[in-house]
Amino acid sequence: MATLVLTAVGTVIGGPIGGAIGALIGQTVDRTVLFKPKGREGPRLTELAVQTSSYGTQIPKMFGTMRVAGSVIWATDLVEHRATSGGGKGRPSVTTYSYTASFAVALSARQILGVRRIWADGKLLRGAAGDWKSATRFRLHPGAEDQPADPLIASAEGSALTPAHRGIAYAVFEDMALEDFGNRIPSLTFEVQADAGPVTIGGIAAAMSDGVVRDAGAATVIDGFSGYGDTARAVVETLGRIGGCRFAQVGAATEMRGPGSGPVLMIADDGVKRSTRARSIRPIEAVPQSVSVAHYDPDRDYQTGIQRATRPGAGNRHDTIDAPVAIGAGAAKAIATATLARAETERVGRTVSTDTCAIGIAPGDRVTIRGESGRWR
Numbered sequence: 001m002a003t004l005v006l007t008a009v010g011t012v013i014g015g016p017i018g019g020a021i022g023a024l025i026g027q028t029v030d031r032t033v034l035f036k037p038k039g040r041e042g043p044r045l046t047e048l049a050v051q052t053s054s055y056g057t058q059i060p061k062m063f064g065t066m067r068v069a070g071s072v073i074w075a076t077d078l079v080e081h082r083a084t085s086g087g088g089k090g091r092p093s094v095t096t097y098s099y100t101a102s103f104a105v106a107l108s109a110r111q112i113l114g115v116r117r118i119w120a121d122g123k124l125l126r127g128a129a130g131d132w133k134s135a136t137r138f139r140l141h142p143g144a145e146d147q148p149a150d151p152l153i154a155s156a157e158g159s160a161l162t163p164a165h166r167g168i169a170y171a172v173f174e175d176m177a178l179e180d181f182g183n184r185i186p187s188l189t190f191e192v193q194a195d196a197g198p199v200t201i202g203g204i205a206a207a208m209s210d211g212v213v214r215d216a217g218a219a220t221v222i223d224g225f226s227g228y229g230d231t232a233r234a235v236v237e238t239l240g241r242i243g244g245c246r247f248a249q250v251g252a253a254t255e256m257r258g259p260g261s262g263p264v265l266m267i268a269d270d271g272v273k274r275s276t277r278a279r280s281i282r283p284i285e286a287v288p289q290s291v292s293v294a295h296y297d298p299d300r301d302y303q304t305g306i307q308r309a310t311r312p313g314a315g316n317r318h319d320t321i322d323a324p325v326a327i328g329a330g331a332a333k334a335i336a337t338a339t340l341a342r343a344e345t346e347r348v349g350r351t352v353s354t355d356t357c358a359i360g361i362a363p364g365d366r367v368t369i370r371g372e373s374g375r376w377r
Contacts, residue, residue, distance in 0.1 A: 062108035062194035066224030067302035075103035100175040108169040111143035112194040120186035136176035143169035201239040214253040217261025224326035246364035278351035288319040293336040309336035
């Protein structure tokens, strides 16, 4: 006789990842993709705003359209320019100095379509129409696997010593005027377009895990995402929480199932015959009274926005989801509302006694119980 512990799903199918993910995708993704189990850090809202130039800095994989700070991968010394004016009719001449620099900034570890706006020290450097506020020459290498080396870098470093950075999207600024930035290279952020149109969290998870995680209805649409973190698992966990996904091992792959996706199995409760059927309801205080979703808002130049869903009744728990994705305020509100609804629904538990015919039911599967209405997980 087997005993299954089920959670009510009602009309809202899905929910937090829960402990099942550790067994289902943890070892598979970490060992297959990155070969090193360790403490995991996924993308965070606070880590996209500062340009870096440190060795070993991770280059994110860009999806959709997203604002991102790049990593400086090559730069020249400052070049001094001298200009003299005046000096006629007994007046002294005036000599002024200005400075320029050339440098390259890595943007994405996968191919992109283009770059829209660019900000320097938080101020618009290039507008959506391609208009520049400071003088510079600009080239974009979108990250194709056959892209050539940049001619400026090759002329400075030598052709034999200049990598083409194939598979890496990067931008080159040539002789950028620095007088507006205190004669230093400014901190740059870029509005990168990696994919045409919106993308889904399931598609991103599949790409980030090199196919180990398979999209199975994780259809939450986002405008953009910057994929980085200690492990692929950490990124997938972050995406799964945003989309209310569950994970199930299917053969050699792990399915990432969105709300309402996946098969629905029928089981019988043998405990009904012996009146041992058990149902439990956790107290309402176990459910958050509010869920807040922090996100990047494309309508506000990708500044951080917060949307909140609340419920009436007892309790003082307030949960926050850091969603390091580009989504509008309405979409963030919908995520908060759905997360809170799932938490309320999943207060109800059910213990089912059955025989070995249920041995194939795995954590995360949806089931119906013969003779009862509703669905359970």
